[in-house]
Amino acid sequence: MANKSDDILEEYSSKEYEFGFVTDIEMEIAPKGLSEETIHYISAKKQEPQWLLDWRLKGYHSFLKAEDPHWQNFELPKVDFQGISYYAAPKSRAKYKSIDEVDPELIATFEKLGIPLSEQKVLAGVAVDAVFDSVSVATTFKETLKEHGIIFCSVSEAVQEHPELVQKYLGSVVPHSDNIYASLNSAVFSDGSFVYIPKGVRCPMELSTYFRINTENTGQFERTLIIADEGSYVSYLEGCTAPKRDENQLHAAVVELIALENAEIKYSTVQNWYPGDKEGNGGIYNFVTKRGVCRGANAKISWTQVETGSAITWKYPSVILQGDHSTGEFYSVAVTKGKQIADTGTKMFHIGKNTKSRIISKGISAGEGQNSYRGLVQVGSKAENARNFTQCDSLLIGNRCGAHTFPYIESKNNTATIEHEATTSKIGEDQIFYLNQRGIDTEKAVALIVNGYAKEVLNQLPMEFAVEAQKLLSISLEGSVG
């Protein structure tokens, strides 16, 4: 048994990353390095208004002042901020009027990734915004959305067409001085998605963005801004891949969600950046700041994430529960194998009365992977009757991996009820034995157990994504016997 599981583990950790190809497409790349000039360059390229340039420069100055964080329990690789190119775009970037005008090479890339850009091929009715390196290349279903008054476009487009909305909300949840990576993003963000759902509108389809890092020595710094006006609803999905490279690449995105009174935002991520090879060379550093705020009463924000890729994942999608009766949710499955590190979790700030939050985090560590849950539940003195439930479970596969939990619970209100529980264990031999007995081989049994273990989170994903996520999970865990 031991030998067999070693073999399988070996095979499993050497599992190839299937999205590792490089697209050969002519790119326009900014010279490496970061300075005020770089920011002027990016801003000029995108023909941005003065206020945005000023804001970028503020971000740059807070970046210069900021220090690398030192509280994480892994060794933070020194990122050479001068060795990165901060702007890369497919060269032939004219304004595409329709999808037919997009470079066929690009379309082929996204097809290869299983992202249908051509509208007639869309079966499920998902509107897609595809971001290739730094630039949003195509957004589908624009017209349909327009009928409902929904704005779904790239941030650069929004800056041109809806400057008042962007100016009002950009940086209102994640300020430019939030942390070193958010500051960097504020200074050099290239593109990203912008969503605005008007009052009382229920978005008729899932909105989706697909991120792809292609060029060598670039970083991806996208910025996503979603505003759900009073009484509206939107479900938003994002997916990510990158080619195999021996060098590490930096992905420092910022996502801001704003839910006004009675609005609901559901944000789902399936993250599959290149995790590096089995010696731990290469891979993406996924250092992302994601935060949402429930501004009005009865607002709801729900984060769901499936993290399978990246050499290092470091993110804490958070919710500020400002409005009374607002709700925050966080569902996460994080899988680490090889030498991957995932340090993820959430922060729930209870400020308004009768606010509720629910955290379900499932970590799966295999090979030499390290998985940490780090979370904060903070109840302010005015958050009467605040309620939190947290569950974080870890599953260990193999004896060289690690699972860690660092929950912070701070309560200043005696009417609040907070519950936290965490467990760590391996897959029970009795469970595997039970399934073996019923004719299910060990490999399938493990997949079954893991899927059952992650079900609570996967159930939160929209249909189309749930299928992808389940597939991803079973590929990731193929043959991993406890």
Added chain:
Amino acid sequence: MITTTSLYDQLISFYNNTAGSGQQWLSDLRSRAFEAFSTQGFPTTKNEEWRFTNIAAFLKEDYSLQPGAATLQDIKKSNGIPSFDAHEIVLKNGMLNEDVNIRGITVTPFRAALKDDRLKSYLSKYISLEKNAFAALNTALFQNGVVIETAKNIIADKPLHLIHVYNAEDPVFVNPRILVIANKGSKTEVVESIYVKGKSPLFINNVTEAYIAENARLDQYYLQTTAPNVRLVNFTQCVQSSDSLYNNYTYTLPGADFVRNTLHLDLNGTNTESHLYGLYLTGANQLVDNHTSVHHLFPNCMSNELYKGVLMDNSRAVFNGKIYVHQDAQKTNAFQQNNNMLLSNKAVIDSKPQLEIFADDVKCSHGSTVGSFNNEALFYLKARGIGEIAARNLLVNAFAFDVTNKIQIPAVREYVEKLITKKMSEAYDYQ
């Protein structure tokens, strides 16, 4: 780094005056410890281990490092634990002056014990001085305290009652030191309590080291109920060898303005068992901070931790429990639970349970809850004619019961239970 000038300078000059005495190994250790302390300074809230605990205010006093003589018989009589049959060891201002004779157990003043080179293999052997400023300070400066050693295969006939009496007529900063060596197959119970005379600020920076050899058992009880002028920093380093059993009971009741308990437990052998029980009932403006860390280094060990807190008035409590399961520690069972009841809308709790696990064949869990009275339970009791205050007392006692009923010495249990009821009825603002 806090460098409260008067205290910091005093500590340095005190060190310079006392260092260099005694054996070479000891002065080497002391200088290493002092070096560690002076690089760290007193911890600030920037230090993760002290994130929620700001001690600046407690260090401001004009402390003297040389306490006067203590004459304290009267305190002992009125505050002792009723009908508790134990061997009494009285430390006056952290000092023990002569041996205490107990069959099978040697109780030696630390000052005398230091002449023995054997102590070299125990003293600060496992304490990470570079990370624990207060323990480093104590190691550098301590002058006295007590060494308790239970001989091989001795089952102590009665518990030891370590009574710390302090004279706080003037502001004093003391560094008492305790070393407990439980040799193979022995069983020892040590109950510690603190009595203070005088109303001036008293800063107690206590370090206890406990070594539990194969098949031995040690039970340690900390009963921390003192006066508001006390600031207590209590550092415990415990090392368990194979097949040993360790129980720690830490009960903090209203009294001292500031209590910080740091408990490090190294499971340095296989098949060990450890239980850590804690209760903090806090009132007035108290700040009570409990930090524990359990290191599972070898396979087949079991640790269980249960800390419960009841917070009243303006009090504030911090709980941080860490469990580390190292790579070789397969078949580990480690459990940890922290439950808190906030009885006042001004009380604040910061709870941080933490697991770090590097082995796969383990069963580990932790849980943490924060809440208040169960209104339904309260209604149930009131509907049966039990008054509001009595009903609340009953519920708090029931909540604390999980921890108090673990006390194995009946007299001590009764004493703690009575204290809880008394402190609860004294408190007024816990609606």
